[in-house]
Amino acid sequence: MPRYLMPREATLARPMQNTPVGKISLYDFPSRVGVGEKFSFRFQIRNEGADGGCLIAICNDASSPGTLTLWWGWYWQNTEMEPGGGCVAYTPVLKSGETYEESPEEMKLNAEGTYSITLVAGHIENGDIVIDDYVTVNVVAGVGEPKAKINGMDFPDELAPGEDVYGTVTVRNVGDAADYLALKVKRTDTGEEDTWLSDDPVDPNGTMEVDIRNAGWDMPDHDLTLSISAGVAPGGDLDKYQETDSATVTIRKGGEPKACLVDYYFESPVKPMEESDWRERLKNCGAAKGDLYLLAWNASGNPGKIWIKLGWGDWWELPPGHGARWDYLDKDPGWELEESGKVKYEKEGSYKIILEYGHWKGDEMAKDGEETVTVEVKTGEAEAKINGVDLPEEASPGETITGSLTIRNVGDAPGSFGAILYFEELNKTLYAEPPALLNPGETKTYSLTAEAGIVMPDSDLHWRIEAGTVTDPYYSDFVKQDEKTGVIKKKAAPPEKGVIAGKVVRRLWVVDQPAAGAKVEADGYSTKADEKGVYRLEVEPGSYEVVVDLGFPFKRESKKVEVKEGETVTADFTVELSDVVKYGVPILGIVGIVGAAVPRGREVIVVGKS
Numbered sequence: 001m002p003r004y005l006m007p008r009e010a011t012l013a014r015p016m017q018n019t020p021v022g023k024i025s026l027y028d029f030p031s032r033v034g035v036g037e038k039f040s041f042r043f044q045i046r047n048e049g050a051d052g053g054c055l056i057a058i059c060n061d062a063s064s065p066g067t068l069t070l071w072w073g074w075y076w077q078n079t080e081m082e083p084g085g086g087c088v089a090y091t092p093v094l095k096s097g098e099t100y101e102e103s104p105e106e107m108k109l110n111a112e113g114t115y116s117i118t119l120v121a122g123h124i125e126n127g128d129i130v131i132d133d134y135v136t137v138n139v140v141a142g143v144g145e146p147k148a149k150i151n152g153m154d155f156p157d158e159l160a161p162g163e164d165v166y167g168t169v170t171v172r173n174v175g176d177a178a179d180y181l182a183l184k185v186k187r188t189d190t191g192e193e194d195t196w197l198s199d200d201p202v203d204p205n206g207t208m209e210v211d212i213r214n215a216g217w218d219m220p221d222h223d224l225t226l227s228i229s230a231g232v233a234p235g236g237d238l239d240k241y242q243e244t245d246s247a248t249v250t251i252r253k254g255g256e257p258k259a260c261l262v263d264y265y266f267e268s269p270v271k272p273m274e275e276s277d278w279r280e281r282l283k284n285c286g287a288a289k290g291d292l293y294l295l296a297w298n299a300s301g302n303p304g305k306i307w308i309k310l311g312w313g314d315w316w317e318l319p320p321g322h323g324a325r326w327d328y329l330d331k332d333p334g335w336e337l338e339e340s341g342k343v344k345y346e347k348e349g350s351y352k353i354i355l356e357y358g359h360w361k362g363d364e365m366a367k368d369g370e371e372t373v374t375v376e377v378k379t380g381e382a383e384a385k386i387n388g389v390d391l392p393e394e395a396s397p398g399e400t401i402t403g404s405l406t407i408r409n410v411g412d413a414p415g416s417f418g419a420i421l422y423f424e425e426l427n428k429t430l431y432a433e434p435p436a437l438l439n440p441g442e443t444k445t446y447s448l449t450a451e452a453g454i455v456m457p458d459s460d461l462h463w464r465i466e467a468g469t470v471t472d473p474y475y476s477d478f479v480k481q482d483e484k485t486g487v488i489k490k491k492a493a494p495p496e497k498g499v500i501a502g503k504v505v506r507r508l509w510v511v512d513q514p515a516a517g518a519k520v521e522a523d524g525y526s527t528k529a530d531e532k533g534v535y536r537l538e539v540e541p542g543s544y545e546v547v548v549d550l551g552f553p554f555k556r557e558s559k560k561v562e563v564k565e566g567e568t569v570t571a572d573f574t575v576e577l578s579d580v581v582k583y584g585v586p587i588l589g590i591v592g593i594v595g596a597a598v599p600r601g602r603e604v605i606v607v608g609k610s
Helices: none
Strands: 003-005 022-028 042-047 052-060 068-072 076-081 087-090 105-109 113-125 128-141 148-154 168-173 180-187 193-197 207-211 224-233 242-253 259-266 276-284 290-298 306-310 316-318 322-331 336-345 349-361 364-377 384-390 403-409 415-423 428-431 436-438 443-448 461-469 479-490 498-508 511-514 519-522 525-528 534-539 542-549 556-563 568-570 573-576
Touching: 022 052, 022 128, 042 052, 042 113, 052 068, 052 076, 052 128, 076 087, 087 113, 148 224, 168 180, 168 224, 180 207, 259 290, 259 336, 259 349, 259 364, 276 290, 276 349, 290 316, 316 322, 322 349, 336 349, 384 415, 384 461, 384 479, 403 415, 403 436, 415 443, 436 443, 498 542, 498 556, 519 534, 525 534, 534 542, 556 568, 556 573
Parallel strands: 148 242, 498 568, 498 573
Antiparallel strands: 003 087, 022 042, 022 113, 052 087, 052 113, 068 076, 068 105, 113 128, 148 168, 168 207, 180 193, 180 224, 224 242, 259 276, 276 336, 290 322, 290 349, 306 316, 306 336, 349 364, 384 403, 403 443, 415 428, 415 436, 415 461, 461 479, 498 511, 498 534, 519 525, 519 542, 542 556
16 A cells, blocks of 8 residues: 655665665656646666565655646555655565566646655565665756856966966856756866856856866966856756856966075074074975075174075175075976075174075066074073973873973073973873073973873873973974973772661650651761661761751760771661650640650640640
C-alpha cells in the first residue's frame, strides 16, 4: 500500500545487516516547463540490500513557489501537493537487486518560479521508515526564457609576472524568466578553464557577480588573454549550459621593481672601536625585474664616525651625515638576499643608523622606504640578574602552569637581555621574547601564559631559568649570566572522607520515640535526622565531638569519635528529658510534648493551657 510521509529533514541512515537498502538508480526531469503544463518524468529505485520492504517517495520542498499536481502509479492520481506539505510514497517489497518504478509518472507545476523536488529512497525496518538515499532536482516553471548577458567587466590593464590574476565580471539576466546563470573563463595560453554558477535562480534583470581571483591563476611572463562566456544552466545543471553572450579581455605584462627591507639587525650595546655584527635582508617585492639599492647613513648629529662593510666588501668610513650604498642589479620579482656585515663606532654615545632602500628609475634613485636603528656605544658592561620568579610551589596533574619572571640589569652599561626557561620532565624550552633593552637598574618582567602549553605532569616538575645578554631574537648569541632552579611539587590527592552515622531517639520517661528532624553537629558539619531518627555525616578524617540538641525540655547529648579515612563510625543517641521535667517542676506546655505519658506519683502543672 502507498504511505504518506509528513515532512521532515532528510537524514541518511546506516542500515542494519540483512535489511533492504533503497537507492535511487534513475531519475529524469525536464529543466524547464510551462506553468500548468503536464509533463512526464522518470523515477526508479533499486534494492541494494536484502529482500524486503523498500520506500520510494516524492516531496514538494518548502522553497517551491506553489503547489504541484501529481499522477503517479495507480494510487496517487491528480494529487495536489503543497510546498513543504509532505511527501507521497510507495512501499514495494523488492528482492535484492530488483528495481522499481511506478507508471504513469506525470506532474504539472502550478506557479511560476523554480520548484525544488526531492526524490527519496529507503526501506522499512521494524515498521519504521528509514531513508537511505535522496536527491533534489530543480525544475523552472514559466512561460518566458532566461538570457545571460555580460553587463560589465573590471580587469587591471597590466600585471607583473607572478601576480595573482584578478578581475570581476557582472552577468545580467536580460530574459523574461528566472533561471540559473553561469560564467566560464578560459585562458587562451594554457587552455585552463574555470566555471561559476549562481547560487540561486536569477530573476529577470537580476545579476550575478564573479571574482575570477578564485581561479588561482598567476600572471605569465607575457600578455594574457581570457575568453569569457556567459549563459544559462537550466535548473542549475551545468551539463545543459547554453551560451548566450561572450567577450575577451587582455591583460598586459607590466609593473616595476620595488625594494623591501624584510629584516635587519645591529648589535647593541657595543664598545668604542669594537667590531660588531649587523645584517639585512633585501627583497624585490615589486611587479617587475629591476635594479635595487640599499643605503646605510651615519645620521647627522651622531657623536662620531662609523666604519661599515657588508659581506666581503671594503670598509666604508662615514662621518656624521654620510652614507654607503650597495646596488643589486637586474633582480627578478620575488628575489631575496640576506647579507651580514661588520660595523665600528668611533666613540661613546648613542648612534642612529638610517637604512634607506629603493630602486633605480633610469639614472634616478626612487626611494621605497627607510628604517632607523639606535646603537648604544658604552665602555661599561651590562649584566643580567634574575630579580624574581613567580611560579607555583605545587600543582595538580593536568593543571596549566602560569607565572612570571623578572630580570634586572645590575651592570653599569645598557644591555639587551633575555631569559630561557627549561622544564625538565616535559622536555620543553621557552624563550623570553622579545629581548629587552635595559639601562642599568631597569627591570623587565616576562609572563608565562596558558598559551605556552605548560601542563603539570603526573610527577614533580623541575624548572631552570637562565638569564643573560642576547641581541638576536633567535638567541643565537645568548650569553648566560645568572641561573635559578626550582621544582613544582605534585599536589597530593585529598584524603578520602569518612562517615559518622547513627540513630537519635528521644525518651519520654518510659517511652522511646525516633527523634525526626533532630539536628546533629560535629565540629562544623551538621545534618538532620530523617523520620526514623537516622542521620549520616560525611566528614574529613579526624577527631570530632558529635552533639545532639533537641532543645528544651530535653538534655543536650554529645559523644567523641575518631574517624579514619574511608571508615564509618557509629554514634547512636538516646536523649532524655531534663531533670526539672522528670521531677515535677512546673513546665510550660509539657503535656503537649509528652501526651499521656505521665509517670505514676508525679505531678505535672501545665501553665497557659485551656
